[in-house]
Amino acid sequence: MPASYLPGGDLADALGAAAGWTAKTKACLLFLARVRVAPLYVLTLIVINVVLNHAVSAETRSQIVLANSTNVDNLQHHRIWTLVTSAFVLDERVGVGAMIPLLLLLSVAEVLWGWRRLLVVFFLSNAVASCLVYGLLLVGVQGNWLGGAVTMASDVGTSYGSHAVGGALALTLPVRARRLLVPLAVVVVVVPLLNGASFTDIGHLLAVLLGFVAGWQMRRRPLAGSGLRLTPRRPDRTVAYSFGDVTQARAALLTALRLHEHGQAHLDDAVAACSDRADRIHMRDTRDMSAIDGAVAGGAWGVLLGTVVSIPLSGLVVGAVGCAMVARWHDAGLSDTTVERTMRTLPTGRGALLLLADPAGEPALTSALARTGGTPVPEVAREQAAAAQPDREGT
CATH class of the missing domain: 1.20.1540 (Rhomboid-like fold)
Known part of the structure; x- marks a missing residue:
């Protein structure tokens, strides 16, 4: 689906905001530092x-x-x-x-x-x-x-x-x-x-x-591996924002990724989704692996492990096939069920951005995404609160 995310977006932002060659040179030197x-x-x-x-x-x-x-x-x-x-x-x-x-x-x-x-x-x-x-x-x-x-x-x-x-x-x-x-x-x-x-x-x-x-x-997949963190944080919270169309949702996804790169928010997953007239839901996940992604990763590690036992090419094939099958059925980060349930609450043709984010960065996300036309979807917050209620009662 959508536009790809450009690594180094923070440098692009700095150069875009700099007026004149002197300011652009200073921005480049700051990043080179x-x-x-x-x-x-x-x-x-x-x-x-x-x-x-x-x-x-x-x-x-x-x-x-x-x-x-x-x-x-x-x-x-x-x-x-x-x-x-x-x-x-x-x-x-x-x-x-x-x-x-x-x-x-x-x-x-x-x-x-x-x-x-x-x-x-x-x-x-x-x-x-x-x-x-x-x-x-x-x-x-x-x-x-x-x-x-x-x-x-x-x-x-x-x-x-x-x-x-x-x-x-x-x-x-x-x-x-x-x-x-x-x-x-x-x-x-x-x-x-x-x-x-x-x-x-x-x-x-x-x-x-x-x-x-x-x-x-x-x-x-700019957020691949973001679940690995050295310092503990508060549990992530699922938030969703609705947009007039899929183009706005794609632009909002880039905005959220830039905030993540700048350290103003921490995302463990981000999914841009939209529904068409046939009521089909299209998603772009920035963390979860598809079968192709699994085959690529599995092939790389398979050839390395296969080298240990002198069968690198066999390891390549086994690793690619095995990881492709695992990736096909494994759902990391935001579940497809959560995305589909959120999209069912929105009118056909609207776009949505779902984020698995650190609550500390939610105000910055809401403020930035509001400027791109995003409005919070309250159903997601209510569902999350309802899901957490039995846990609180059990304690």
């Missing part, structure tokens, strides 16, 4: 590279590179740690200046997504791409299509993770930028394949595709 993980990772990479190039012998350096490579030999012998450590070791002597593009790429991603999403996209995509390449090489060696020497090849560096971050960035930027950057990202990894592909080139293609999937998921 939030960057922490990207420079720390690049600095760590530089230090390790300098030590390997100048503090140890060439033979020792080669041994360290091979010991941390995500090649067939290491993964077959269950050296799973290489899926992480390979991203901290470089196979070539790289100057400090060559790290600047990587720093800029990761810094932009951290500003738009936050450090948690950056770490997930970079390291998870690096690991999954490595496992997929391992699976393909394993099949090639067992089928005698590839020579045995490939099992000991060095495969380290930042390329898989950086290609994934680039692909995810291309898909999370505004539409005009996506129209240029997405095809460009595909061309960059496809052209080397036309000139005689190596397994690293195939890994780059897989990493970019994984980045596309990550960017697509960030736009579709």
Whole structure:
């Protein structure tokens, strides 16, 4: 259904409110001051590279590179740690200046997504791409299509993770930028394949595709995983707002997500819904997984777990199918029943926005959504109070 949510909306708001290039530059610098993980990772990479190039012998350096490579030999012998450590070791002597593009790429991603999403996209995509390449090489060696020497090849560096971050960035930027950057990202990894592909080139293609999937998921399910919190809060409360049509409900959803991103409200789920003339209800959930979402997540974790027992491609299939089935029947956050019951109380054609929110942020939500044409739906509050009444009586 509706428009996708753009990660980095708070930066877009700040730039939109800034008048003139000086104010826009100041806004960008304020957001760049939030960057922490990207420079720390690049600095760590530089230090390790300098030590390997100048503090140890060439033979020792080669041994360290091979010991941390995500090649067939290491993964077959269950050296799973290489899926992480390979991203901290470089196979070539790289100057400090060559790290600047990587720093800029990761810094932009951290500003738009936050450090948690950056770490997930970079390291998870690096690991999954490595496992997929391992699976393909394993099949090639067992089928005698590839020579045995490939099992000991060095495969380290930042390329898989950086290609994934680039692909995810291309898909999370505004539409005009996506129209240029997405095809460009595909061309960059496809052209080397036309000139005689190596397994690293195939890994780059897989990493970019994984980045596309990550960017697509960030736009579709911005509240995924928001139920994980470090500090206790008051129990969430379900609130609903009615709108004249679905367009207003979609705009209100973006407004609510912006308040969540700015910290003015905390949402654990948000659902925009509308009903058509045939009395069918259409929903857009920002947290719950569809079967496709489950297949994507299950496939990623399946290939990682399958690598532990040397069956990565089988793990991919089993994980994708299993999680797709679970996601198809599992209903997280706001239940479909609650959404449908709320929509039945509204006239046909009206839109609604249902939120599972921290009560402390409800005044800010009501005030902001009123400016987009939203009016609270009292039936939801009455139902929630009635559902809580037996609990109070029992105590």
